Amino acid sequence: MQAAAGVTGGCLCKAVTYRVSGALRPVIACHCSQCRKTSGHHVAATSAPRDSVVIAGNVIWYGSSDMAQRGFCGTCGSNLFWDGPGTHLSIFAGTLDGTTGLRLAGHIFCADKGDYYDIGGRLSCVDGADPDMTTQVIA
Template identity: 60%
Template sequence: MTNHKGGCLCGAITYNVAGPLRQIIACHCIQCRKTSGHYVAATQTATASLTISGAVTWYQSSDKARRGFCGTCGSPLFWQPGNRAVTSLFAGGLDGPTRLKIVKQIYTEAKGDYYALSHTETSDQDPCAG
């Protein structure tokens, strides 16, 4: 069985994923940029496969989704849509080698003007809206 561990910068929140992870999607939408300070590179798993230790602070960023972060160090960690039993994990919070790759970039038209993309793939569905 696939098993991945991760957590926040200060160690107050740790998590374990006992199941597969989706390949990475890089989202350049405004909300992901504001959440992370750049763009978000995230994988995803079934929420039932995720065990979290520590007190996550959840922010209901829209009627469609909420975002989870560490209230101590501020590390952004999770994104959950309200209508599906999945949790996106910010890839930078994963420990050790993941063997995951960025396979898609979305909302590239909203990217910051201070960086360039070598390749883009856009989508009209925002999995990060919220």
């Protein structure tokens, strides 16, 4: 299920806000070691076409790999975005305002998950990247 266009979101202190005019992809949980290190657990993210996202405020971008960067608020530290070289910007679902209409659709990098929790349920769980579920990083 995709969310309707026109959703908003932002960080905890409201120094960074954003508006998405395009449709959002269903939420995917990423259990990779980078997501676990930056969030303290796994990351639940949606994505939208980059040109449909308008960001207000000062996002600090950290180059987390050769192909991607992570955006966070420099004031409160909220993790907001993951950006790679594709057409979409990943948006951390917990930063969206209000009711989104989105649902969790699956899990990626399950082989890297922490040993202190189990992934239950009937959703897809793949050991690594899955191009059908995630933001494409190769244009």
